[in-house]
Amino acid sequence: MHVCFVSSEAVPFAKVGGLADVASALPAALRGLGHKVTLVLPFYRGTDPTARSLARRLVPKQVACGPHAFPVDIFEGRLGTGVDVVLLRVPTLFEREGIYTSDPDEALRFAVLCRGALEVLAERETPVDIVHAHDWPAALVPYYLARGMRQRPALAQARALFTVHNIAHQPLLGPDAMAGLGIEPADFHPDGVEFWGKVNLLKIGMKYADRVSTVSPTYAAEIATEAGGCGLDGVVRSLPRPVAGILNGIDPHAWNPARDPHLPHAFGPESLEGKFGCKMALQRRVGLPIRPNTTLAVAVARLVPQKGLDLVAAAAPRLLSGDAQLLVVGNGAPPIVEAFERLAREEPERVKLVDGFDEERAHLAYAGGDLFLLPSRYEPCGLTQLIAMRYGTVPVARRTGGLADTVIDLDNRLETGTGFVFDEADSAALSGAFQRAISARADRTAWMGLLERLMRLDHSWERSARMYDELYRSMVA
Helix, strand or coil, X not given: CEEEEECCCECCCECCCXXXXXXXXXXXXXXXXXXXXXXXXXXXXXXXXXXXXXXXXXXXXXXXECCEEEEEXXXXXXXXXXXXXXXXXXXXXXXXXXXXXXXXXXXHHHHHHHHHHHHHHCCCCCCCCEEEEECHHHCHHHHHHHCCHHHCHHHCCCEEEEEECCCCCCCEECHHHHHHHCCCHHHCCCCCCEECCEEEHHHHHHHHCCEEEECCHHHHHHCCCCXXXXXXXXXXXXCCCCCEECCCCCCCCCCCCCCCCCCCCCCECCECHHHHHHHHHHHHHHCCCCCCCCEEEEEECCECHXXXXXXXXXXXXXXXXXXXXXXXXXXXXXXXXHHHHHHHHHXXXXXXXXXXXXXXXXXXXXXXXXXXXXXXXXXXXXXXXXXXXXXXXXXXXXXXXXXXXXXXXXXXXXXXXXXXXXXXXXXXXXXXXXXXXXXXXXXXXXXHHHHHHHHHCCCCHHHHHHHHHHHHHHHHC
16 A cells, blocks of 8 residues: 655654654554555754755645645655655744644645645645645545545545544634635535534544544543543534544564664663663762662653642652652643642752753663652653663553553462553552562562563554555555
């Protein structure tokens, strides 16, 4: 099949969150299954076409979006994975301070991506079988396909899969925005683009796609409920086919403690000595006392309410009542950042905050921690728990979304399960799971066996890619 991805971000060109990892690793895995794969995304500020051997078309392409036409420079190339890549350059729209903005024309920026992607794909020699659009920035791809683009021969048989990565992200626009985005007035009704008197881009992607998927089985069920659907649960339940929940994976080559260039010591399930060396290096790097036997709990996350790190701050007195240290890597909401800054001042030998994401320290945190804290209020899939297990760091996680699918509560002997799980989004429940983990570490033999088992688990994209392959085939059958 010819599978085409439309995404607002993808490694190695642009990354804000997990979407970039998915839009990079899944196409590569599908290419490994024998499919032709094309990835289309914006050309952002700072992109170096020579570094990726991108060739620029001599003549810009005119892309119409509503009443306006934009000259779009097309850059094309092929990644080492064999995935064809197309970058659309519109300096006035995409070359701004950040990938996402709060500018008034935010919806227009990505509408041009959607329309431009389909225009480019319509010119491909190989007809398109699947257009896989990701999250709200690509939500107009299914709509444009349904409203005229399938008249183009290369897109005549194309089917649209729309993947919801986070249903909470729902740009809402006034009806007056429709004309500028090329949305037909006749579609402004509850079974179309209308949502409580507004235009909801995420709803458009779901309503006009041939199928909808999301990034874990549990999250697929959660978004069909009033509690988890963020107002769109009725739309989810009304879809003609159930939302497919397919877990994300991780790249086992990029995340491999035996070959990670960011680590001072290599290690693997057969040789864990390097992990303990990484723990001491991490303690030294962030300024914690070097105590090999102390339980070092780490969190690498955005410090926002969704991730539940405020629960960690609230539970800190209980978490640190025993022999434990806490390291938090990330930034975000000022109240949560300030809470950890205060803890770090009060307990300088037991709490450290690395404010902001640093690639090297993040890798070292995955490798050097004993426990990895994931108290998310909701989590569509999550990749950090998979990375932590790959590095022999045991998750302490709330049972929600993709965490519920990947972190299974351990038995008392540590022989089955993959982490320490709690249900309620409160500091007491987190503390209870944390204390169970502290107690479990006392049995060194069982703990070492657990680390070896976690590190051998296969969380690569291969299985997920085969599930997407089956979904694609069901759509084109």
